[in-house]
Amino acid sequence: MTLLAPVNKIIPFSNVDGPSNRTAIFFQGCCFNCLFCHNPETINMCISCGDCVKTCPVQALSFNEQGKVVWDSNKCVQCDTCIKTCQHNSSPKIKWMSVDEVVQEVKRTAPYIEGITTSGGECTLWNDFLIELYKEVKLLGKTCLIDSNGSFDFEKDPRILEVSDGVMLDVKAVGEKWNNYLIGYDRTMILKNLEYLLKVDKLYEVRTIIFPNRDKENEKTVRYVSNIIKDKCFYKIIRYRPFGVREEYQEALGDFTTDEDYAQKYVELAHSLGATKAYII
Ligand code: SF4
Ligand code: SF4
DSSP: OOOEEEEEEEEEEESSSSSSSEEEEEESOOSOOOTTOSOGGGSSOOOOOOHHHHHOTTOOEEEOTTSOEEEOTTTOOOOOHHHHHOSSSOOSOOEEEEHHHHHHHHHHHGGGOSEEEEESSOGGGGHHHHHHHHHHHHHTTOEEEEEEOSOSOTTTOTHHHHTSSEEEEEOOOOSHHHHHHHHSSOSHHHHHHHHHHHHTTOEEEEEEEEOTTOHHHHHHHHHHHHHHHTTSSEEEEEEOOOTTSOHHHHHHHOSSOOOHHHHHHHHHHHHHTTOTTEEEO
């Protein structure tokens, strides 16, 4: 049976999804519900409620014979009215693609990229698909990076690591209460992955968001991560930005970007603890 996975979008050339120029492939579906998510429409699978069918201004959405909402990319004018309409943190604009179809897209950009990054949503929900995709992309001489929320048990099923070049791992919060509030998911597996991926030399980068006015929690996370990774991988310290964050959560987290000087303090803290590859964006 042909393996299929729901692709939310493919960015042919990205310079923010890992080193150098990469094709970034975003899959639909995530097991977290991060309050600060910039793409909440990637969290859930569409339940075909039909709300967006009514609001699409160009009739690019319709029901098929099975009662599923289908998207006509030729008619779509990318106005995102459907995304704004959806109350389920979903999007009707996904394509169920085979490995071969994704590889064909990668082949178009192959001469100009160093590799691919799979992201989401949470791409490891489609682990078997990724393994086959990476095998094919490797044949093109390209690198494969996994952008992950850390929920997948890489130690229990390391097959994907064997065909990939590394993981870019989000460690959003170490304080238990703060973590549970922020992402709605237990952090045990994330912290286990942090140590395991480092041990097997597959941790390319860790990412932590610095929230405004959350000194204690920011410091706890940066200290914890820095003490573990030291200089063995990159540490991306990300300033919280409200753009794309759901309005109700902007009230709780802040409707302004974390001040650069404030975030820079945490880069310096990381450096002082030996995480010399920490940097700010
Ligand atoms: S973005 Fe959504 S609402 Fe807008 S034209 Fe495309 S399918 Fe319709
Ligand atoms: S994308 Fe959202 S609004 Fe549209 S049919 Fe699916 S669940 Fe309903």
